[in-house]
Amino acid sequence: MGTVITVTSGKGGVGKSTISANLAVGLADAGHRVIAVDFDIGLRNLDMILGLENRIVYDVIDVMEEKCRLPQAMIHDKFSKNLFFLPASQTKDKTILDKGKVFKLITQLKEDFDYIIVDSPAGIESGFEHAILGADMALIISTPEVSSVRDADRVIGIIDAKSHKAQAGEEVEKHVIINRLKPELVEKGDMLAIQDVTNILALPLIGVVPDDERVISSTNLGEPVIRKKDTISGRAFKNIVQRLLGKDVEFLNLSPENRFMAIIKRWFT
């Protein structure tokens, strides 16, 4: 029976799809059977980050409406035999989805895969409800900015109300990922520190991803940064993958001088 990990946030544009893609790739490269499902209906994105946008024939709505069989819609990753991808639909009205169909799909995927990474839409509307419905674990993404932290707090407050697992009396495991941290700004007192965010959200931290230009270039290429050697964000993602697998990994030292040294080192290697 697979584990469903829903990647979510309150605010949009905080990096959910990028994180979903990287964690899916990381878990697959660690030898697990993984499927990444884009649940951001109407706003397909995960396909480009994974570099699989040219292979889409059917999408997740087609599967749920039984216009095709599940394996027909699943797209195989270019590099990993363990990784599959199920795209969001681009055009259809998201209100046609119903909870029964969503839950049926998730249950089906749990039988075939070790990890199901669900990329949730932002916000707390129906799309979010569908994405969180079958979750065993929720990763809440926030950048260290007030609007993002505030909206993350709202989402955390309603996860248990919307998930099947919580309604059955169990708890959805919740963890926070802080994305796009700028250690230099934190140092200057112009950005919320890691501790500030975790104190406010009152949830365990599973990863901190520093702001890294290589994430942008990787997305440009459709090659998740976790597969790039010597990137600080790639290392951060690898660490999160290890923690998801239950290993106790130390957090990266992101203090400004350390990053500076890392950049210098990269020039000489």
Add this chain to the structure above:
Amino acid sequence: MTLFERWFGKSEETSAERAKERLRLVLAHERAFTHFPFMDDLRKDIVEVIQKYMKVEDINIKTDQSRDLDLDMLEVEVSVGKDVKKEPTIIN
């Protein structure tokens, strides 16, 4: 706050500290509202139940939530308008 504090003391507060403080305040307020996430459904149910006994259209439901140290309060005020037909519409 003295003029001195305003000029010298406060200027040492960083923007991150302000952010922390502002978040703390706004979230204390907002969390009270996510504490009863089922409010919309509850409203619908209340309307249904009332309409089961009274033939009224303009049901107005006002809710107020507050949190004390060890007590969650949920106040629900229902007004049913003027045109109340006393006969229940459904008799089971």
